[in-house]
Amino acid sequence: xxxxxxxxxxxIKTRGQQVTLRCSPKSGHDTVSWYQQALGQGxxxxxxxxxxxERQRGNFPDRFSGHQFPNYSSELNVNALLLGDSALYLxxxxxxxxxxxxxxxxxxxxxx
Amino acid sequence: QQQVKQSPQSLIVQKGGISIINCAYENTAFDYFxxxxxxxxxxxxxxxxxxxxxxxxxxxxxxxxxxxxxKQFSLHIMDSQPGDSATYFCAASKGGSEKLVFGKGTKLTxxx
Numbered sequence: 167x168x169x170x171x172x173x174x175x176x177x178i179k180t181r182g183q184q185v186t187l188r189c190s191p192k193s194g195h196d197t198v199s200w201y202q203q204a205l206g207q208g209x210x211x212x213x214x215x216x217x218x219x220e221r222q223r224g225n226f227p228d229r230f231s232g233h234q235f236p237n238y239s240s241e242l243n244v245n246a247l248l249l250g251d252s253a254l255y256l257x258x259x260x261x262x263x264x265x266x267x268x269x270x271x272x273x274x275x276x277x278x
Numbered sequence: 279q280q281q282v283k284q285s286p287q288s289l290i291v292q293k294g295g296i297s298i299i300n301c302a303y304e305n306t307a308f309d310y311f312x313x314x315x316x317x318x319x320x321x322x323x324x325x326x327x328x329x330x331x332x333x334x335x336x337x338x339x340x341x342x343x344x345x346x347x348x349k350q351f352s353l354h355i356m357d358s359q360p361g362d363s364a365t366y367f368c369a370a371s372k373g374g375s376e377k378l379v380f381g382k383g384t385k386l387t388x389x390x
Contacts, residue, residue: 170321197375208284208367208380209322222377256321260375266312267378269321 168193170259170270178276179247187242187273191259198240199267200232201256209256215240244275252277281305282370284381291388297355299384301368304349308370312378313342313353316365325366326353358388 171190197216201209211224215234234240258267283302291297314322328335328342341354369378
């Protein structure tokens with residue numbers, strides 16, 4: 167039973183570029199949430215997708231956008247990258263709206 | 279505004295000892311309190327969770343104590359082992375699948 171999988175594992179970009187991160191939820195899960203974890207900090211909620219719609223959004227600018235596909239997989243897009251966007255980006259999945267969230271191992275994004 | 283405060287920032291315990299990590303929350307609407315364990319290079323793994331209708335939950339060597347009136351909860355790791363060395367995060371949410379608000383983490387080191 168595969169858990170939450172994320173790709174790529176590492177990514178290096180330069181300021182101003184755009185990036186797309188991908189997430190496949192755990193089998194049977196239909197809700198996907200994205201978090202940003204800066205070094206030495208706890209994860210910060212970016213947004214959540216359910217039934218291909220953005221349900222909730224954290225305090226992140228519009229440069230951060232996402233999408234959920236009919237197979238429940240999801241993408242996180244970040245435009246006009248800033249140095250401060252360097253972080254570990256985590257995807258978490260759950261079943262419906264009242265079940266625990268399970269995390270993938272994340273994508274480490276470095277901005278030069 | 280940090281809604282979940284976690285202490286201590288770091289903790290060193292001898293093998294066989296008890297590790298205790300504390301968290302305090304502000305939002306009384308929170309009704310789900312999980313603890314996650316994170317190893318370097320990995321995503322957070324759900325360890326144990328509690329809802330406010332019980333004051334304590336035990337799973338193996340891990341126990342959550344919950345004090346609703348004080349808006350505090352804590353993780354106790356009994357018979358701590360070197361393999362428990364990791365960063366532990368408390369979190370809170372309104373419902374299990376809602377956005378998680380994390381503490382800043384506690385780096386636990388268990389010496390052999």
